[in-house]
Amino acid sequence: MNETNIDKPIIRLINLTRRYKVGPNVVEAVAGIDLEIAAGEFVALMGASGSGKSTLLNLLGGLDTPSSGEVWVGEVNLATAKRNILDQHRQHTVGFVFQSFNLLSTRTALENVEMPMLLVGERAAARRTRAHELLAQIGLAQRSDHLPNALSGGEQQRVAIARALANNPLILLADEPTGNLDSKNGAEVMRILRSLNQERGLTLIVVTHDPAVAAYADRVVRLLDGKIVEISMNAAPTIEAVPPITPVMSQLQEASV
Amino acid sequence: MRFPDMLGNSLASLRRRKVRTILTSIGVFVGIVTIVTMVSAGIGTEQQVTSTLSGLGFETITVNPDYSSESNSPNNVPTHPLTPEIVALIKQIPNVVSVITDISLPDAIPEVEISINGTSAPVSAFFSNAGSINPLVSGGTISMIAGPNFDATHQDGVIIGAQSLYNSLHLVGTYPADTSVYNQLLGTPVHLTVTDPRGEQQVFTTTIAGVDTNSNLDDARAPGARSITVRNASVRIGANVKLAIVQWWYRQPDYLEKRGYSRATVKVDTIPHVNAVADQIKGYGLQADTVPALIDQISRVFTILQLMLTSVGLLALLVASIGIANTMIMAIYERTREIGVLKALGATRRDILGMFMLEASFIGLLGGILGVIGGWLLDLLLNWGLNAYLQSQGFYVNLQIFQVNATLIVSALIFAAFIGLLAGLYPARRAARLDPLAALRHE
Numbered sequence A: 001m002n003e004t005n006i007d008k009p010i011i012r013l014i015n016l017t018r019r020y021k022v023g024p025n026v027v028e029a030v031a032g033i034d035l036e037i038a039a040g041e042f043v044a045l046m047g048a049s050g051s052g053k054s055t056l057l058n059l060l061g062g063l064d065t066p067s068s069g070e071v072w073v074g075e076v077n078l079a080t081a082k083r084n085i086l087d088q089h090r091q092h093t094v095g096f097v098f099q100s101f102n103l104l105s106t107r108t109a110l111e112n113v114e115m116p117m118l119l120v121g122e123r124a125a126a127r128r129t130r131a132h133e134l135l136a137q138i139g140l141a142q143r144s145d146h147l148p149n150a151l152s153g154g155e156q157q158r159v160a161i162a163r164a165l166a167n168n169p170l171i172l173l174a175d176e177p178t179g180n181l182d183s184k185n186g187a188e189v190m191r192i193l194r195s196l197n198q199e200r201g202l203t204l205i206v207v208t209h210d211p212a213v214a215a216y217a218d219r220v221v222r223l224l225d226g227k228i229v230e231i232s233m234n235a236a237p238t239i240e241a242v243p244p245i246t247p248v249m250s251q252l253q254e255a256s257v
Numbered sequence B: 001m002r003f004p005d006m007l008g009n010s011l012a013s014l015r016r017r018k019v020r021t022i023l024t025s026i027g028v029f030v031g032i033v034t035i036v037t038m039v040s041a042g043i044g045t046e047q048q049v050t051s052t053l054s055g056l057g058f059e060t061i062t063v064n065p066d067y068s069s070e071s072n073s074p075n076n077v078p079t080h081p082l083t084p085e086i087v088a089l090i091k092q093i094p095n096v097v098s099v100i101t102d103i104s105l106p107d108a109i110p111e112v113e114i115s116i117n118g119t120s121a122p123v124s125a126f127f128s129n130a131g132s133i134n135p136l137v138s139g140g141t142i143s144m145i146a147g148p149n150f151d152a153t154h155q156d157g158v159i160i161g162a163q164s165l166y167n168s169l170h171l172v173g174t175y176p177a178d179t180s181v182y183n184q185l186l187g188t189p190v191h192l193t194v195t196d197p198r199g200e201q202q203v204f205t206t207t208i209a210g211v212d213t214n215s216n217l218d219d220a221r222a223p224g225a226r227s228i229t230v231r232n233a234s235v236r237i238g239a240n241v242k243l244a245i246v247q248w249w250y251r252q253p254d255y256l257e258k259r260g261y262s263r264a265t266v267k268v269d270t271i272p273h274v275n276a277v278a279d280q281i282k283g284y285g286l287q288a289d290t291v292p293a294l295i296d297q298i299s300r301v302f303t304i305l306q307l308m309l310t311s312v313g314l315l316a317l318l319v320a321s322i323g324i325a326n327t328m329i330m331a332i333y334e335r336t337r338e339i340g341v342l343k344a345l346g347a348t349r350r351d352i353l354g355m356f357m358l359e360a361s362f363i364g365l366l367g368g369i370l371g372v373i374g375g376w377l378l379d380l381l382l383n384w385g386l387n388a389y390l391q392s393q394g395f396y397v398n399l400q401i402f403q404v405n406a407t408l409i410v411s412a413l414i415f416a417a418f419i420g421l422l423a424g425l426y427p428a429r430r431a432a433r434l435d436p437l438a439a440l441r442h443e
């Protein structure tokens, strides 16, 4: 995961379209998008409500299937991939972070982080060790036995990030990860994501309404009615030197090798 | 997802909903209790019949000559006599192990007197072999103390009851005496005196061939038992000796060829063959009575009873499986969002399917475990109650009509788990096919 070859696209969308039938009407949630995203890039998806940001993210994650067009992730076209390939895609290639955290409410923080490893058949001892490491690296070692409802929103979202990283994915897909957080916790989550991107070369795609969040990204893609209306490069993305996070993230990088 | 993780996951989900899990499994419990009890009745009955009862002669056929068509035949000669040729034919029927023939002394013989070493007593019993005594009628079991019992090849001499040697004949000073005392008596000359209606007497000389004991007589002579006459000696006379008596009685040296044996006891190798052999014997015009005919009737009643109660059990299981399906559908509805999250994290359809099918199977298995325990306890209770009732009716028996065995336990558990699995199939399939996005949106 050390190669941060910005030039090599890890994601290629070709005339990607997703239509929904709602009664007699057809909604084009994603209406013919062409986009390339390089490995190690940090892209923010912005746009008004209903512009198709979540739909695009779900298509990238293999949770939704396009009506037409192609979704290339690495060597795989998700548009035509068989179910077992999509399963592998979700298990190993991408990690999800949701606005509402979506932690499994009956399981502790540690068990939540273990879950993706459990699903790919990792042994109990190995996944426990790695889950502890991941929680320690986001500063939640003391919270590992807490159930989600005993954690603050910021803590829950950090656990969700640790969980998304459990199987060491290439791409992290975050749908408004700061949407349910106050600005302080939101900033902390963004710092973590930014460091993961910088130090691990993790490809980041973050949906947001918040310009401050978009300011962390290398590139901002703006959608309207399912189409790209603007792509802008951030000449100077927000990179805050945050003492506790950065060293932790380099450890995380080692742990994942 | 590895199987042990799937297992742990399902168990954890069930543990979170203990009350619901137990309530759902009660249906299975009821069904399994009923079925286990029914099947255990079958196991017990079969076991009792084959072990306890078959030793008493249930694989035997009692063959009698046929008198029916001409009751006015002179001197009561049978229309289809049981002659030595017919006996030879019976011996050749497949599955026949042995044929023991016997001769009855005519009812007209007023009394036979037995005299040994100068003491004498009237003879009360004319049976010549144990096999000819219907075990259901005679009650007591006869066992040999000295000498061999009469059988198909050995029909000479007399076998005297140990009680009679003491009570009636006073040949031994104690009862029961040492076995060596009885053995010493073997071969002692015996004189049987028969008197015919004209007052003519004939003495038949033979020997003591054996000493036996009858459990009924033992009981009768136990302290406090009501007194029975002890004057008569219990003597079983060998068929060869009785043949000599009837030849003299009827003045008919060709008695066997004309009138034939009085009865024959045919031993068949196994109970299931009894009816076929009996049918073949009836083909010779003889009467053939079997005990299995009675068993057939008893077992038919049992089968109907078992069928009825097994239907109740199966009905209970059907209702139980609907309950399990309902619980699973509810659980899946509650956990829709969780299923969506798991799918986003990489759970495959098979993972979800397996998780919920395992859960449903465990509910079934739990009901099965409780049901097997319950059925077993019910068996103990029923056996106890049945024997208590029989004893109150004067039958001193210890029947274990309800019996569980390992096969029953294991198959009941597998069956219960299978019921759960079946009930979980549809809900689990629905869960596995949930659209992850729709599931994630679910509140």
Ligand SMILES: Nc1ncnc2c1ncn2[C@@H]1O[C@H](COP(=O)(O)OP(=O)(O)OP(=O)(O)O)[C@@H](O)[C@H]1O
Pocket: A020, A021, A022, A027, A028, A029, A047, A048, A049, A050, A051, A052, A053, A054, A055, A056
């Ligand atoms: N399952 C669906 N069935 C029908 N229409 C849908 C479905 N999912 C999304 N849509 C429609 O597609 C369009 C794009 O939705 P999407 O959720 O991608 O928007 P979004 O940009 O994420 O909006 P928001 O910022 O509010 O989250 C909307 O008009 C929405 O109503």
Ligand SMILES: [Mg+2]
Pocket: A053, A054, A055, A175
């Ligand atoms: Mg959205």
